[in-house]
Amino acid sequence: MKINHFKIEEWMNEYEDDAVYNLAETCVDSLTLRELVELGGSSYDTFFQNLADYKLTYGHIEGSEEFKTLVSGLYENQTPDNVLAMNGAIGANFLVLYSLIEAGDEVVSVHPTYQQLYDVPESFGATVKKLYLRPENHYLPDIKELENMVSNKTKLIIINNPNNPSGAVMDRDYLKKIVAVAESVDAYILCDEVYRNLLQNTERDVPSIVDLYDKGISTSSMSKVLSLAGLRLGWIAANEAVIKECIKHRDYTTISCGMMDDILAVHALKHYDLIMERNLKIIHDNLNILDQWIEREPKIHYVKPEAGTTAVVHFDYDLSSVDFCKGLYDLNGAFLAPGSAFDLEGTFRIGYACGTQVLKDGLEKVSEYLRTIEPTEEIK
Incomplete structure (x- = not known):
């Protein structure tokens, strides 16, 4: 049975583990095992003691x-x-x-x-x-x-x-x-x-x-x-x-x-309600941060997402989406997904539901990279 290479998964597999600022992740910021077990005031030790005799x-x-x-x-x-x-x-x-x-x-x-x-x-x-x-x-x-x-x-x-x-x-x-x-x-x-x-x-x-x-x-x-x-x-x-x-x-x-x-x-x-309260706050706060960043970058624009954890961001630079994302990753470890993985050349996919500080720091690194593609007048 013939099947195409799975472009987004192959991209994630190759680069994700070594990313410093993972802005390609699509899950809402992952819970730790302890955070999960202690939801609603449950005891971590008691929870696992009760599992000890399971076959x-x-x-x-x-x-x-x-x-x-x-x-x-x-x-x-x-x-x-x-x-x-x-x-x-x-x-x-x-x-x-x-x-x-x-x-x-x-x-x-x-x-x-x-x-x-x-x-x-x-x-x-x-x-x-x-x-x-x-x-x-x-x-x-x-x-x-x-x-x-x-x-x-x-x-x-x-x-x-x-x-x-x-x-x-x-x-x-x-x-x-x-x-x-x-x-x-x-x-x-x-x-x-x-x-x-x-x-x-x-x-x-x-x-x-x-x-x-x-x-x-x-x-x-x-x-x-x-x-x-x-x-x-x-x-x-x-x-x-x-x-x-x-x-x-x-x-x-x-x-x-x-x-x-x-x-x-x-x-x-x-x-479920406790997790959703946490996760809705993350996506609401983080999309506001992303939206403000988009407004500040003159060669970056998007259709603002209404749901989920990802957005398609268009860039006005003379680079392929793979070269754009690879150049960013090589410069400072910020990690995005190239739009070509979705047949959307000239774009990248960003996952904005990561930890809020990761998003802030990662977007700063993307801005740093954009200045290297097209230096500002002051740098010139």
């Missing part, structure tokens, strides 16, 4: 009942039977595609988005049509364009809400328009929702696709919103027929996720 078996094959119950509570009208645990959202996305898509199927995917979402179905032999998201439309899908792209052969429409890398978000009314298009051709909708609820305006009505459409499929994880990427635990939320099909295919790939991951995820989900 390290496979654990719950499809996710513990408690985990699935807590996850189903994040949706409007789902039950534990609508939830299946997976090894992160990347595992959840892969399993959905592996279970539903075969050679000859037609898939429509938004672009840019996480590369897995369009390259995996293509590697399975599907015809993938890309619905391009443009800055002039605030990186939202053009509904008329989508209507013209689908056909009776379309099996799946893939969206990502909030969007990675742009931070665009579709509200209830917008999602209903996507659903109407899917219904017109009886297609599934897969929505990668790993940034769901990380809203700049928390009053916005942004439901999950699984609560709007019977053939809607939501994937998410503990990684981005809950700052727990190290748990490697995600899920699929879908109707029971889709879940059963996914379980059939899952038996060939996964068996179970880690029992300890499940236990720690349950603890986090019980304190």
